[in-house]
Amino acid sequence: MESFIEEMKRYLGFGPEDVALLRQLGPRMEKYLPELAERFYSQIPHHPNAQRVFTGGEAQIARLKQTLQHWARGLFTGTYDEAYAEDRFQIGYRHVLVGLEQKYVISAMGIVRTFLSECLLLEFPASDERLRYSRSLSKVLDLDLNLMCESYMHATMQGLRALNLQLERANQDLAEASRTKDEFLAHISHELRTPLNSILGFTKLILDGLCQTPEEERELLRDVFASAQHLLSLVNDILDIGRIEAGRMSLHLEEIHPRALFDSTLPLVAIQAVEKGLTLRDETKQMALPLIRADEVRLRQVLLNLLTNAVKYTPAGHVALRARLEEPSGMLRIEVEDTGIGIPPELREVVFHKYIQLSGGQSRRSGGTGLGLAISRRLVELMGGRIGIEDGPEGRGTCVWLTVPLAGTAAAQAEYSDREPHRRASIGE
Numbered sequence: 504m505e506s507f508i509e510e511m512k513r514y515l516g517f518g519p520e521d522v523a524l525l526r527q528l529g530p531r532m533e534k535y536l537p538e539l540a541e542r543f544y545s546q547i548p549h550h551p552n553a554q555r556v557f558t559g560g561e562a563q564i565a566r567l568k569q570t571l572q573h574w575a576r577g578l579f580t581g582t583y584d585e586a587y588a589e590d591r592f593q594i595g596y597r598h599v600l601v602g603l604e605q606k607y608v609i610s611a612m613g614i615v616r617t618f619l620s621e622c623l624l625l626e627f628p629a630s631d632e633r634l635r636y637s638r639s640l641s642k643v644l645d646l647d648l649n650l651m652c653e654s655y656m657h658a659t660m661q662g663l664r665a666l667n668l669q670l671e672r673a674n675q676d677l678a679e680a681s682r683t684k685d686e687f688l689a690h691i692s693h694e695l696r697t698p699l700n701s702i703l704g705f706t707k708l709i710l711d712g713l714c715q716t717p718e719e720e721r722e723l724l725r726d727v728f729a730s731a732q733h734l735l736s737l738v739n740d741i742l743d744i745g746r747i748e749a750g751r752m753s754l755h756l757e758e759i760h761p762r763a764l765f766d767s768t769l770p771l772v773a774i775q776a777v778e779k780g781l782t783l784r785d786e787t788k789q790m791a792l793p794l795i796r797a798d799e800v801r802l803r804q805v806l807l808n809l810l811t812n813a814v815k816y817t818p819a820g821h822v823a824l825r826a827r828l829e830e831p832s833g834m835l836r837i838e839v840e841d842t843g844i845g846i847p848p849e850l851r852e853v854v855f856h857k858y859i860q861l862s863g864g865q866s867r868r869s870g871g872t873g874l875g876l877a878i879s880r881r882l883v884e885l886m887g888g889r890i891g892i893e894d895g896p897e898g899r900g901t902c903v904w905l906t907v908p909l910a911g912t913a914a915a916q917a918e919y920s921d922r923e924p925h926r927r928a929s930i931g932e
């Protein structure tokens with residue numbers, strides 16, 4: 504295939520005769536080159552892009568004046584082959600890299616063209632002779648300009664290719680997300696049907712009068728109640744994640760005392776812990792805890808989720824609640840530590856993603872939506888904190904930690920303004 508420079512030369516009618524004329528012209532033009540450089544650099548700093556691209560001050564301009572003369576010499580002594588094309592392409596690319604728009608290179612070439620025409624006028628008073636040189640000069644300037652501009656095209660293509668790749672990846676991610684969501688929907692429909700079937704089945708038994716004793720009836724009603732509660736928690740999770748996805752999660756931030764929060768949350772998992780023979784330790788008991796700024800209901804929801812998970816996935820040992828001031832964030836760090844089955848390091852980030860469950864088997868056994876940690880992360884972030892997972896005691900189990908801003912600190916105020924400006928209005932509704 505014909506190379507770019509050969510194609511341009513053919514198009515411009517640039518042949519051996521032009522090469523010969525330009526080579527003759529070279530020595531005659533040499534004396535004008537310093538002035539060309541002066542003229543060039545007295546004009547191009549006025550280009551709109553100049554302030555941004557000339558960052559090296561006078562020293563840079565002085566150096567560039569030399570470089571420009573070198574470039575101009577090349578016009579007259581060039582071999583006009585692939586190496587020449589590459590050199591001009593690289594000069595053009597240098598301008599792409601400094602962020603100069605192509606239109607300024609084109610107009611700057613006009614400065615060169617005008618100046619060199621003036622030189623020809625002085626050198627060749629006879630118009631027919633001047634015309635011959637002028638034509639060849641014009642061709643080589645066109646050639647150079649095209650070669651320099653080719654680098655802009657190349658950069659655009661590269662940019663588009665990179666963008667394409669990004670889009671392809673985004674597309675794959677979307678397809679993956681959609682697949683995960685489909686799987687989630689299939690799973691959650693099953694999860695919803697289970698307690699609903701229990702409720703329907705048990706109430707029908709009662710309504711059909713199939714219970715022998717009032718005690719038996721109460722037993723069934725207790726099951727109906729537990730199933731309804733379970734169903735409600737599933738529905739709540741789905742509503743929460745829907746609100747979060749739509750950016751409409753409302754928080755009511757206020758000063759709260761962590762003691763009250765801990766005292767009202769721990770008992771909610773105490774029975775499950777005792778039933779499994781686990782020790783539930785509140786290691787914050789003796790501590791003087793600072794006031795925090797959070798949404799009490801939502802923070803309790805997060806803490807309860809962490810404690811429930813800890814109890815659920817710990818067959819033996821203990822679940823402990825800890826708190827301390829974290830440096831350097833100056834926030835309260837709350838930790839739920841367990842001696843359970845643990846989460847491998849490579850999954851410690853994944854578990855916070857929406858619709859991703861630890862493993863199909865595990866989440867199915869746990870009978871939840873698998874959304875708890877994703878919801879928790881968003882809630883904690885909306886309150887201005889962070890949440891993460893580390894190794895549990897002696898490398899066993901897990902330690903899930905979260906941070907909450909202290910009341911009255913800048914961190915407590917800053918969250919919504921810098922993280923989710925467009926959602927600000929919905930916070931604290």
Ligand code: HEM
Binds near residue numbers: 557611
């Ligand atoms: C016909 C048009 C132009 C020619 C022939 C030309 C020529 C050159 C050459 C030969 C170099 C050195 C390249 C290298 O280091 O490899 C260069 C660099 C540069 N040119 Fe141009 N230039 C032109 C237009 C412009 C314009 C319009 C601007 C700004 C308004 C500009 C700003 C620069 C800058 C900022 C650099 C890089 C400076 C550095 O390396 O310190 N050039 N130019």
